Amino acid sequence: EALLSTVRSMAGRWEVGEDAGLEALVASVKQEMARSEGKAVVKFWCVPPGSWASGEGQEDYRETEEDREAMRAAAFPVEAVEGTTLTDVAKFGDGEGSATLGEYIECACSGVMACSTCHVVVDPEWFERV
Numbered sequence: 001e002a003l004l005s006t007v008r009s010m011a012g013r014w015e016v017g018e019d020a021g022l023e024a025l026v027a028s029v030k031q032e033m034a035r036s037e038g039k040a041v042v043k044f045w046c047v048p049p050g051s052w053a054s055g056e057g058q059e060d061y062r063e064t065e066e067d068r069e070a071m072r073a074a075a076f077p078v079e080a081v082e083g084t085t086l087t088d089v090a091k092f093g094d095g096e097g098s099a100t101l102g103e104y105i106e107c108a109c110s111g112v113m114a115c116s117t118c119h120v121v122v123d124p125e126w127f128e129r130v
Helices: 002-010 022-036 065-074 086-092 098-104
Strands: 041-046 076-081
Touching: 002 022, 022 076, 022 086, 041 098, 076 086, 076 098, 086 098
Parallel strands: none
Antiparallel strands: 041 076
């Protein structure tokens, strides 16, 4: 943690994107620390925007198995080290699908979940796990 603190303090105006690559270095160190601590690589599936039946504006909408099959067909796999934020996976991930995830998630809020640009929807079956 001391190393991460030092790197962050050297990062300059990182909050406005002027970090000379130090944000990527911090993310890389975090990932390597997680791997050395024995954290597992996890795989999850992402459904691209517009590929799910949201039922928005339809008061009595019920998702059908046909809807779920269409979502599964459009989904792509993403791999990341356990405990890594979606922002870090999208911006700095090196596992399967991380680059594709980065094309869909804007990360304009710098990972503080303040701006709603990502439009992440978690399947109710996963609520207890995440």
